Amino acid sequence: MYGDDGWGGQQAHVGQQSPYGGQPQQQYPQPQYGDWTQGQQSGYDQQQYQYYDEQGHQQYAGQDQQFAGQDQQQYAVHTPQQYQHQGGWDATGTHGHVPYAADPGDPYGQQPVAYGGEQPDFYGTEDAYPPPVPPGRRSPEPKTDPDPETGWDPGEDQGEHAFFAGGGDDEDDEAESRSGRGERRGKKPVKSKKRRTGCACMVVVLVFGGGLGTVGYFGWKYYQNRFGPAPDYAGSGNGEQVTVTIPKGAGGWEIGQKLREAGVVESADAFVSALQANPKGKGLQEGVYTLEKQMSAASAVQLMLDPKSQNNVIVTPGERNAGVYAAIDKKLQLSTGTTRKIAKQQSRKLGLPSWAQSSGQVQDPLEGFLFPGTYAAAKGMKPDAILKQMVTQAKEKYAAYDLQTKAKALGLNNAFQLVTVMSLVQAEGKTHDDFRKMAEVVYNRLKPTNTETNQLLQFDSTYNYLKGTSNIHISEKEINSNQSPYNTYTHKGLPPGPIGNPGEDAMKAALNPTRDGWIYFVATDGTTNTEFAKTYAEFQQLKDKFNATSGN
Incomplete structure (x- = not known):
């Protein structure tokens, strides 16, 4: 037994008291492995190892x-x-x-x-x-021959790298693969002849040189993109004309991209910088522009701000069809009246909604369906193609607001009447704030319970549309003598059709009028200031104010 601590306990000597409760510890013959006795701390203090002398005796x-x-x-x-x-x-x-x-x-x-x-x-x-x-x-130590060239033996793992030195003979490689590591220790290794060649070094140089060149190129491009000037052409173009269409609401970057795709400018960044540098740059609008390829960004901006480069027709909110027809004739360099004639002949082929009316009383079937916006009108185009763009835009807008359903909710017969109301709101309203009040005036006067005007709208705008004028001073004798259905002083209810092309603000106002009881209105300054009244007495006061300012 070795005591409580295993190999670390002390053995009692002969004649000494055992430390284990007074009982002598049992002794066993000690194998001759030396003294395993240790001190007061654990660990091997004495060790004995077996070896052989030169005669082979065990010691x-x-x-x-x-x-x-x-x-x-x-x-x-x-x-x-x-x-x-x-x-x-x-x-x-x-x-x-x-x-x-x-x-x-x-x-x-x-x-x-x-x-x-x-x-x-x-x-x-x-x-x-x-x-x-x-x-x-x-065994004798293997000897290595010194390098015949330098006189220095670099050792087995030192010296020339195999990548930079020529390979030895195939026989040497095969012999070395067959021999073990131990065999090489006892024999003198066969040193193969190495043929120095510059091919490997040239490959390394080309690889590293190409890598450095690539890094340098992309570094230069990164610097140019981040800090260098944007790529830009020089001059005012190469003489090759192109037509570019800029959509409504497009910003400088989008316009620059379209110009770059058309080959006008070299980069969108250069165009944006030139647009910001031009004091009139914010006035650039949508439309069709005739430009030249390879123009400097500054030249492109300057030309686009010139009306001569704009190959488009702009329809403004409230504009009548007569003005749109004249603008198309002028842009396409056609004789006066050409577009009007085509519009009358092909109105049903231009894509009007199914609910649009073209009765004998409607002065122009396309009135109210040439939606305000900018449309391409370059030389060589046909008038009907331009008109079709406008009608298509109006049809899509009206469909988005579901005019058929909204008309019934507002007490009207159909969507065509609702477009007519929109055109009246656009024509009589002077400002954005006027539109909803003006829409309520229309709906209140159309009511059968209206005893103030007895369902007469009494709008000067309808009579002016009939005459093709914009006169605010119309005598009662002239008005009362005209019995056209567009004369709302002599005919109750709405005119046969729209009297202009309403914009989106007037559309929304006609769909959501005020509910304050407005039934009268007067443009007291004759131009922009419109005031509203709920009773006839209030209306007389506004009328007197108008006469005082207009000199009547």
């Missing part, structure tokens, strides 16, 4: 550790006979305890030395384990 080398003074160690090698004289073994098979001489001033004097801590190196001496091979039995 044992033991080590005793003595601590003589602080951080000092002494080692001694003992033979078995020496252990008998020193008390290592007695005749009974037990051995004595070897005391340690520790320095009282050393706090670590009672502890065994850690592994590797300031121990002498026994490698190459007879105390080493395993013991060194006798000189007579040692």
Whole structure:
């Protein structure tokens, strides 16, 4: 038994009291492996190793550790006979305890030395384990020839890298692959001849040079994109004309992209910079422009701001069809009245909604269906193609608001009447704030319960449409003598059809009028200021105000 601590317990000497409750500890014959006794701390203090002498006899080398003074160690090698004289073994098979001489001033004097801590190196001496091979039995060390060129042998893993040197003969490579590592230790290695070549070096140079060139190129491009000026052409173009259509609501970047795609400018960035630098740049509108390829961005901006470059027709909110027809004739360089004639002949072929009316009383079937906006009208185009663009836009807008359903909810017969109301609101209203009040005036006067005007709208705008004028001073005699259905002073209800092309603001106002009871209105300054009244007495006061300002 080895005690409670396994291999770390002390063995009692012969004639001494056992530390285990007064009972003598059972002794067993000690195998001759040296003294395993340790000091007060755990660890192997003494070790004995087996070795063979030169005659091949088995021997044992033991080590005793003595601590003589602080951080000092002494080692001694003992033979078995020496252990008998020193008390290592007695005749009974037990051995004595070897005391340690520790320095009282050393706090670590009672502890065994850690592994590797300031121990002498026994490698190459007879105390080493395993013991060194006798000189007579040692194999000769392989010798390497020095480099014939430099006289220096760089070693097996040093010197020229295989990538930069020519390969040896195939026979040498095959022989080396068959030979093991141990075989090379005992034999002189065969050194293959290396043929130096510049091909590999040239490949490396090209690869690294190409890489550096690529990095430099992209670095330059990055600098140009981030900090350098945007690519731009020079001059006012190469003489090759192109037509570019700019949609409504397009910003500077979108316009620049379209110009770049058409070959007008070299980059959208250059166009944006030029647009911002031009004081009139914010006035650039949608439309069709005739430009030239390879123009500088500044030249393109300047030309687009010139009305001569704009190949388009603009329909303004409230504009009558007569004005649109004249603008198309002028843009296409056609004789006056050409577009009007085509519109009358092909009105049903231009894509009008199914609910649009074209009765004999309707002065122009396309009135109210040439939706406000900008449309391409370049030389060589046909009038019907331009008109079809406008009708298509109106049809899509009206369908989006579901005019058929909304008309019934507002007390009207159909969507065509609702478009007519929108045109009245657009014609009589002067400002955005007027539109909803004006729509309520229309609906209140159309009611059968209206006793103020007895369902008469009494709008000057309808009579002016009939006459093709814009006169605000109309005598009562003239008005009362005209019995046209567009004369709302003599005919109740709505006129036969729209009297202009309403814009989107007037459309929304007609769909959502106020509910305040407005039934009268007067443009008191004759132009922009419109005031509303709920009673006839209030209306008379507004009328007197108008007469005072207009000189009547």
